[in-house]
Amino acid sequence: MAVVRYSDRAIDVPEGETLLSALEGADIAVPNSCRAWLCHSCIMVAHDSPIPEKAQAGLSSQQIAQSYFLACQCYPESDMEVSLGDAERRYDAVMTYKEPLNQGVLKVRFKTDMPWFAGQYTSVWKNLADGRSFSIASMPEDGHIELHVRRRSNGVISSWLEHEMQEGDSCQLSSARGHCFYNPGAEEQTLVLAGTGTGLAPLYGVARQALANDHRGDIHLYSASGSPDQLYLVDELVDLAGRHENFHYHRVVKREAEQDPQLHQGDLVDIVSRRHTDLKQHRIYLCGAPGMVKKLQKLSFLQGAALTDILVDAFEAPA
Amino acid sequence: MSLYEKLGGDAAVDAAVDIFYRKVLMDDRINQYFDGVDMAGQSQKQKAFLTMVLGGPNSYTGKDMREGHKHLTGLNDTHVDAVIELLGETLKELGVGDEDIGEVAALANSVRDDVLNR
Numbered sequence: 116m117a118v119v120r121y122s123d124r125a126i127d128v129p130e131g132e133t134l135l136s137a138l139e140g141a142d143i144a145v146p147n148s149c150r151a152w153l154c155h156s157c158i159m160v161a162h163d164s165p166i167p168e169k170a171q172a173g174l175s176s177q178q179i180a181q182s183y184f185l186a187c188q189c190y191p192e193s194d195m196e197v198s199l200g201d202a203e204r205r206y207d208a209v210m211t212y213k214e215p216l217n218q219g220v221l222k223v224r225f226k227t228d229m230p231w232f233a234g235q236y237t238s239v240w241k242n243l244a245d246g247r248s249f250s251i252a253s254m255p256e257d258g259h260i261e262l263h264v265r266r267r268s269n270g271v272i273s274s275w276l277e278h279e280m281q282e283g284d285s286c287q288l289s290s291a292r293g294h295c296f297y298n299p300g301a302e303e304q305t306l307v308l309a310g311t312g313t314g315l316a317p318l319y320g321v322a323r324q325a326l327a328n329d330h331r332g333d334i335h336l337y338s339a340s341g342s343p344d345q346l347y348l349v350d351e352l353v354d355l356a357g358r359h360e361n362f363h364y365h366r367v368v369k370r371e372a373e374q375d376p377q378l379h380q381g382d383l384v385d386i387v388s389r390r391h392t393d394l395k396q397h398r399i400y401l402c403g404a405p406g407m408v409k410k411l412q413k414l415s416f417l418q419g420a421a422l423t424d425i426l427v428d429a430f431e432a433p434a
Numbered sequence: 435m436s437l438y439e440k441l442g443g444d445a446a447v448d449a450a451v452d453i454f455y456r457k458v459l460m461d462d463r464i465n466q467y468f469d470g471v472d473m474a475g476q477s478q479k480q481k482a483f484l485t486m487v488l489g490g491p492n493s494y495t496g497k498d499m500r501e502g503h504k505h506l507t508g509l510n511d512t513h514v515d516a517v518i519e520l521l522g523e524t525l526k527e528l529g530v531g532d533e534d535i536g537e538v539a540a541l542a543n544s545v546r547d548d549v550l551n552r
Contacts, residue, residue: 151491153482173444412473417459421452422477 117191135186164195232296233320247272250317263316314403394420405429436489499548
């Protein structure tokens, strides 16, 4: 018999019974459908608890890294604490630093107890109702959450972060979500990271995390914008490429590439798919404009990448 | 032993989905129906379908197939034929013999009326 904690309840799960049926027996509603691990409706998260191997069969490596499991396949072997995967939790955070990176992007940093992986996203809440999602550019090892905020004069959250929030002020962040993060275990794999605008933020996080984990395969990072002056973190990335032989930084612009021989001019989708024609065994991360993300996702798959090796985060523009 | 088990279970189906879905997207007879579709969600559905036709654990109900294809205008037998053909090619690439492929094709064929909503 194992005891499973859910919210403020403690439920006994006798040997041979699934967690799903035990929770249902305790009148706790868990979405479910097939009860045969196929539909993934009953997906839950374990918190600092051992997860029976069978309960994670068929899940992606990204889901396993985040302690997801299927309640219909979970026969608890020891005590666990669990919650529904989509339950949002908000964490207190203190702004510790802010700095404009160029005319279009603001860097902000927060201290918080929230767990995260570099490349996931979180929402920043001005109050209970107004919040916006941003990708996380920093690693847990950095000790802070770093976000790259597109500066919009009429943006509710971006102008509040830039003009009202001061270093030392508090706000709330939602639990980190998303699959765009580095997962150790395939250190020889070539990584191709492509992003438009602040789609660079999660990719910067993934690249640094890979290098911090001694990733040995080549890492190609493509950062795209309209004109050269809209690119940001250029010095940091050139420096990173200078220090790591396997890290390659590529700048892509739509116009004015003649300023600098290091720049590629053209469409990011064309350039990446032309330069990486065989993507077998590669891992691809795509972040930013939804049109670019969808096109490159499909092309990457057709050019040989496994579906589970293409991680995407499309930034829908706020209305 | 089911073909699902013979091929190697869950991981083998993942590999099969990759091959199959790639063929579908490159086939001009049917790929217009997959334009702009969420790829992760679509692959999950294909996995459920392949698991079913390979005899793996499944909760197949004709209702899902019917609902899932109802909105596709112009869908007819030639499209179902194309899908079954690509399924056969996929299994051949994975080293499955003709006899087994015939059985899988028959199972896939059994959902034809659900897919075509008749």
